[in-house]
Amino acid sequence: MWYFNDPLPTKKIRMTPTTKKTMYAPDNFYHHLQVIDDIDVHHDVPLSSLTTMGVGGPVLAAVDVKTIAALQHVLRTLTTCGVPWRVIGRGSNIVGGDNGWPGCLLRLGGEFLAINVTDDPDGASSDYHTISSGAGVMLPRFFGWCLQQAMAGAEFLAGIQIGRAHV
Numbered sequence: 655m656w657y658f659n660d661p662l663p664t665k666k667i668r669m670t671p672t673t674k675k676t677m678y679a680p681d682n683f684y685h686h687l688q689v690i691d692d693i694d695v696h697h698d699v700p701l702s703s704l705t706t707m708g709v710g711g712p713v714l715a716a717v718d719v720k721t722i723a724a725l726q727h728v729l730r731t732l733t734t735c736g737v738p739w740r741v742i743g744r745g746s747n748i749v750g751g752d753n754g755w756p757g758c759l760l761r762l763g764g765e766f767l768a769i770n771v772t773d774d775p776d777g778a779s780s781d782y783h784t785i786s787s788g789a790g791v792m793l794p795r796f797f798g799w800c801l802q803q804a805m806a807g808a809e810f811l812a813g814i815q816i817g818r819a820h821v
Contacts, residue, residue: 683714686731692724692764693717701750704742704759710750713759720764732758744792762790769799 687695695717701710714737719725732739738757742748766788773783785805787796793811800808 683735683737686735687715687717687728690724690727690731692720693728699759701748701755701759704761705745705748705750707745707749709752710748711752711754713750713755713757715758716761717758718761718763719766722765725760725762728758728760741789743790762788764790766790769796771803771805 684695684697687693695715697715698712699716701713702708704710704713704716717728719728729739738755739760740757741760741762743761767790769785769787769791771783771785783805785800785808797808800806
């Protein structure tokens with residue numbers, strides 16, 4: 655499980671409307687994010703609303719990213735502004751303190767939800783295909799898609815811990 659406690663040195667002070675606790679936001683942080691296409695920015699989001707456990711204080715921002723180009727732009731902006739960030743899924747492995755976390759949480763959508771099939775690159779067999787999925791595809795959806803397409807071969811993943819996701 656993650657516990658967000660990274661320090662963030664900054665000059666500008668911002669009060670969160672939900673908790674009235676002091677959060678620190680780098681200068682122009684929000685302005686820089688607002689000009690990026692294909693994202694939705696949510697300010698001062700309670701971490702509790704993003705986790706299955708329902709705990710955690712405010713984070714500076716939660717950003718829903720829809721394209722690879724937007725993700726690259728967001729990461730450049732956050733790095734330049736000195737804002738810590740994490741990519742999260744559905745929030746089942748996240749615990750945060752009541753004081754919040756002075757960073758940005760990224761959620762992947764849009765083209766990150768695509769599932770694609772390509773034929774055997776060698777052309778040796780029409781029975782073999784490569785399935786690729788975006789980083790935002792939830793594993794139950796992936797397995798459901800494979801079942802609908804009558805694709806086999808991913809069954810061995812069931813029950814295995816992959817990264818922080820239990821398949």
